[in-house]
Structure formats: C-alpha cells, structure tokens
Amino acid sequence: MSKFTSYTASPDRPSIHSFKLRGARMTLAQEKAMNAFWPVFGINPDTPIDPRATFPDAKRLIMEIGTGMGESTALIARDHPDDGFFGVELHRPGLGALLARINELGLTNLRLVEEDARVLLAKYTPDHSLDAIHLYFPDPWPKTKHNKRRIVQDDLLPVLAQKLVPGGYIHIATDWLPYAIWIQEVFERSPLFTGGVIERPEFRPITKFEGQGLRKGHVVTDLKYFTR
Numbered sequence: 001m002s003k004f005t006s007y008t009a010s011p012d013r014p015s016i017h018s019f020k021l022r023g024a025r026m027t028l029a030q031e032k033a034m035n036a037f038w039p040v041f042g043i044n045p046d047t048p049i050d051p052r053a054t055f056p057d058a059k060r061l062i063m064e065i066g067t068g069m070g071e072s073t074a075l076i077a078r079d080h081p082d083d084g085f086f087g088v089e090l091h092r093p094g095l096g097a098l099l100a101r102i103n104e105l106g107l108t109n110l111r112l113v114e115e116d117a118r119v120l121l122a123k124y125t126p127d128h129s130l131d132a133i134h135l136y137f138p139d140p141w142p143k144t145k146h147n148k149r150r151i152v153q154d155d156l157l158p159v160l161a162q163k164l165v166p167g168g169y170i171h172i173a174t175d176w177l178p179y180a181i182w183i184q185e186v187f188e189r190s191p192l193f194t195g196g197v198i199e200r201p202e203f204r205p206i207t208k209f210e211g212q213g214l215r216k217g218h219v220v221t222d223l224k225y226f227t228r
C-alpha cells in the first residue's frame, strides 16, 4: 500500500467512522514533510507494530489516538525523551504537520501510524504491549444521532485492556461535558478498568484546539482509567 493511501473502508474496518473525512489537501510544507520524513517516521495502514522492538530502551511505550495537528504530541514526546510514542491519525495534513514538527524538534522517540486506531489496536498491536494510551479531545459527536460515532464505546474497552500492560492506563481529555459524562458511564459499566476524573496534568500542553474551546467557555475534563 502506498504511503499516500488515504483511509478506505474495507470489510474488516468499522463502517461507523469516529472521524470526519475532511478535505485531505495538504499545504506545500506538509507535503514536503510527508515526502521527506514519512519513510523515516511513518507506518502505513495494514502494518503491524511492535512497540518494544521499535523502542527497545524506552521506559514506557505510549500510543496517542487522534494526534490532530500534533502540537501536543510533539511537545509531550520532546518532554519525555525516555518514552517511546506512537501517534495514530487519519488526517493527512495533520500527519504532515506533525512530521515537520518531528524534524524541527529533532525527535527520535515518535512514530506516526496512518490508520484507524480501532483497527490498529485490534489487529496490528501486540497484546499487553502499551504502558499508556492518550486520547486528547476526541471528536465529541454532540448530536444524539451521531453519538454512536464517538470512539469511546463499550466494545472499545476490552480491546484497550488487552493491549495495555496490567496496571496500564488510558488518559483522556475532552472539552465537551456531555462526552465527559458519557466516558465516565462507559468506564463505570466495565469491570476491566478503574479510575475517573483527575486534575489536569501539567505535562499536557494546551493545543490550539483546546484553546479555542477554552475561549468559548468550555470546561476541560481529564480522565484516567487503569486496567484492573
């Protein structure tokens, strides 16, 4: 599969998308970054990952679902040089922008995967291979008829638990209060996780996206759930 292949539905991919298939037009800078750095830092769809083999010396192995434009992804990777990160995203301009940041910051501890995170986790990630999963500002799908598109669903939790190490965790942040409540309800229904709302951790930088929400008066909720 070419490195420029965009997401296409196939029988083994979820038919309900948790992401918006927005215009995938990249700026020239993003395209240049894609050409130069995807072969070094990128992992194509339908490709298994082996986190420990990729980062043999990493203290912790962390996957971020939905890196967007990658501002916080890059800063967190920069601030945690001993950890190894996998950023998962389908929005190609975002992947291009993040590749440019990886180059600017000289990061060596971050790989990008162009894939639906649900497919990557279920099919292409070894069991108990991740210390943590980050999910920052997942699309909130606020209309009731779209709630089924939210990535946090009952059937995602067994997959998360299977891919995390025992005692591993998922850290979620959202600025959409009804989604924060939804997330708590989903996790409380599951025997696989324990946790709840936490204080905003200092390591999580404020992205442009989060700043926009804050300016609109949105309250940001951080949640952390550990596998039991």
Ligand SMILES: C[S@@+](CC[C@H](N)C(=O)[O-])C[C@H]1O[C@@H](n2cnc3c(N)ncnc32)[C@H](O)[C@@H]1O
Residues within 6 Å of the ligand: 018, 019, 020, 065, 066, 067, 068, 069, 070, 072, 088, 089, 090, 091, 094, 115, 116, 117, 118, 135, 136, 137, 138, 139, 140, 151, 207, 208, 209, 210
């Ligand atoms: C609202 S944006 C937030 C981006 C970023 N985390 C931030 O805080 O700025 C949500 C992102 O998640 C991505 N996304 C949604 N569902 C996804 C999935 N199943 N796999 C990978 N990425 C996904 C979308 O493409 C989008 O870029």
